[in-house]
Amino acid sequence: MKEVRVRFAPSPTGPLHIGGVRTALYNYLFARKHHGKFLLRIEDTDQTRFVPGAENYIIESLQWSGIQFDEGVHIGGPYAPYRQSDRKEMYHQYAMQLINNETAYYAFDTPEELEALRKDFESRKETFQYGPQTRMGLRNSLTLSENDVKTLLEAGEHYVIRVRIPDHETIVVQDLIRGLVSVDSHLLDDKVLYKSDGMPTYHLANVVDDYLMKISHVIRGEEWLPSAPLHVLLYRYFGWEADMPEFAHLPLLLKPDGNGKLSKRDGDRLGFPVFPLRWTDPKSGEVSSGYRESGYLPEAFINMLALLGWNPGTEQEILSMDELIELFSIDRVGKSGSKFDPEKAKWFNHHYLSALPDEKIAGLLGKILIDKGIDATPVLILSVCPLIKERANLIPDLWEQSWFFFTPPVSYDEKVVQKFWKPETPALLNRISDLLKKQDDFSTDALDIAIKSFIHDNELGMGLVMNTLRLVLVGGSFGPGVAAIISVLGKKEAQSRIEKAIAYLGN
């Protein structure tokens, strides 16, 4: 196989959604698997759709995800520039090459004229197509005399360059995922290749750039499948068939409920992020949530995404980036769209969170504490981590599960109070406080033994004592084991909380 070179080529028209991240991921995995190169090319040939910040967003998202590029708009490379607007000058000559070999032509029809034609056709329940059937009745270099064309061009008349689709020809696209896809050329239309603003359209730019950048495989979304025959035709018209990349059209990511492809709105509607990072729309100010800010680990995010449309063929589901690279294969990419499942995303995150070493968890929790303005010693933070990491799905859960280690409860759950707070409770708690006072070994195990033997010796109910203790320590019926809580809190704090509860709840 020739050197593998693949690209991710987004358009900077807004935030990249998770479908785009998955496309980038599969390209990345493919490149690494085959020891090839992976590059980032920005396809910004539509100046009217430019959104400030979108390009940076794309770069930052992929960086966070752990998807790395070898070449690209942000790091340069031997085929720079990697932003199509910076390559503007070079497309014209390629368009001219097609004009010269008569596989493309100038068209002078105005957008208004074409719009009128479309309306007209529509009123007759037909669809207007600028193509073999209609092109001879329109204003272009096929119908105008050579002189007229020359005059128009010299007069600076607006024009576009359109590809000349053959009349009746079967065009075959070999797709790595779908096999042979063939289409009759008369169904294609004479797509614009070069716009009147001097920019190429996607069709021209992607073919020219893929050729110039020696792209070996085009791995992109299924929405491109219908125009793939046009791209194949362009390679032929340019005489680049021998260097044509192989194509793989990825199935779509579908919304979790109902049908249709996942859209920006679904996230807000169903309460999960569709974007890797939080995005604030520069125009409307509208904010869309991101995986990073919602508390997902990039490893979990990537693992989940990788399995949406691909699987290794084994029953292993937890896969690191290195394992994904090792196992990835285009043959195992499915053909049908995948509905995104937010529940499974959480499950992945829970798994990765629990597997993290305590030091890492401490780092995550430490950041939350700083944000909350809570001052806690590293030792305290670290000792809390093993107790809570298996109880958290998302990073913010770390706080939900541990706040009482850092700040005493200010209220007590009424239901629990009703159930366990009896007239004799203060006396009982005082005896436990005495017990703690005499206790030197404050390890969880020692405390557990001490409390349990106290319960046993006094013939008390396990549930009663433990739940009452829990209530006064954390304010309700939640949290890790009571002995573990006391161990982390320490003698002074535990006793103080007992006193406070007695004072607050009284008799």
Added chain:
RNA sequence: GGUCCGUUCGUCUAACGGUUAGGACGCCAGGUUUUCAUCCUGGUAAUAGGGGUUCGAUUCCCCUACGGACUACCA
């Protein structure tokens, strides 16, 4: 409307002519547990429909239905 692509438990998917159609998430039940989780065990649940081909179809072919993408001087 036209073209193209697709269709296995609710969801992600395995099985590339012969399996009691497997796994995971979710859900339900049981166990562990001082609470809530975690964890462990078990259960629930699928080949869209109809025709072929074949000794035998989830698997190959056709039709139907359903879904999706595309159909711009957008990508």
